[in-house]
Amino acid sequence: MGIRNDATVEDAILESRRRRRHHTPLLMSIENELNALTDSLNVEELDISLWKRESGFKHLFSTQETWKLLREQKDKCRWSRGVWFSQATPKFAFIMWLATLNRLSTMDRISSWNPGADSTCVLCKSASESRDHLFFECSYSSQIWEHTIRGVLRSSYTNRWSSIMLLITDGIRDKRKLFCIRYALQAVVYAVWRERNKVKHGDQLMSLSVLKKLVDKDILNKLSLLQTKRIGGMEGALQFWFATRV
Ligand SMILES: [Zn+2]
Numbered sequence: 001m002g003i004r005n006d007a008t009v010e011d012a013i014l015e016s017r018r019r020r021r022h023h024t025p026l027l028m029s030i031e032n033e034l035n036a037l038t039d040s041l042n043v044e045e046l047d048i049s050l051w052k053r054e055s056g057f058k059h060l061f062s063t064q065e066t067w068k069l070l071r072e073q074k075d076k077c078r079w080s081r082g083v084w085f086s087q088a089t090p091k092f093a094f095i096m097w098l099a100t101l102n103r104l105s106t107m108d109r110i111s112s113w114n115p116g117a118d119s120t121c122v123l124c125k126s127a128s129e130s131r132d133h134l135f136f137e138c139s140y141s142s143q144i145w146e147h148t149i150r151g152v153l154r155s156s157y158t159n160r161w162s163s164i165m166l167l168i169t170d171g172i173r174d175k176r177k178l179f180c181i182r183y184a185l186q187a188v189v190y191a192v193w194r195e196r197n198k199v200k201h202g203d204q205l206m207s208l209s210v211l212k213k214l215v216d217k218d219i220l221n222k223l224s225l226l227q228t229k230r231i232g233g234m235e236g237a238l239q240f241w242f243a244t245r246v
Pocket of ligand 1: 121
């Protein structure tokens with residue numbers, strides 16, 4: 001082929017060679033590759049660095065685009081904004097997040113790896129404990145949810161987990177109403193989970209009226225704080241909440 005044994009591809013292209021024809025297909029294909037590379041070479045321009053982007057190679061570097069290319073892209077989570085929203089209380093949002101993923105150690109899950117465990121709900125003592133039962137279907141905790149949210153939801157009141165998820169995800173236009181639903185849900189889930197754990201560890205079950213008042217207080221404190229801090233879009237949220245107390 002007229003190429004030195006120790007030549008690099010660069011040497012082979014840059015050293016002037018007579019173009020040849022070969023009988024062996026492999027040699028012919030090497031010759032064709034070298035010719036194509038030689039033809040595409042632009043010796044008059046200096047090499048420059050380019051940054052890879054989704055739309056091709058560009059001169060400018062973009063952190064955002066590079067990050068997108070490096071990470072594995074997944075579908076956008078539909079409920080994330082319903083759980084992680086501005087002005088949420090972190091400890092409430094965290095428990096809500098685990099509940100949404102069904103990662104709380106409810107007895108139906110514990111029973112799956114420890115078949116001997118008693119899976120009876122400690123709040124009502126009349127059904128098996130699962131996430132959906134514990135927070136909304138249980139005769140004890142469903143009353144807290146209903147007491148807290150019925151005035152806000154009125155005819156769209158529901159105690160089905162999937163419907164509640166839609167409520168906090170789908171765009172309720174009124175920002176104050178959406179915040180009240182999302183925040184009240186997290187306050188209830190947190191309070192029920194804490195109460196369930198206390199009873200599990202030997203405490204007496206708190207009376208419904210006391211737990212309802214504690215949840216009310218959590219929500220009122222937050223709405224008062226938003227009013228004091230004059231959070232945009234939340235003007236009148238406290239008055240809205242009072243109007244829903246029926
Ligand atoms: Zn129960």
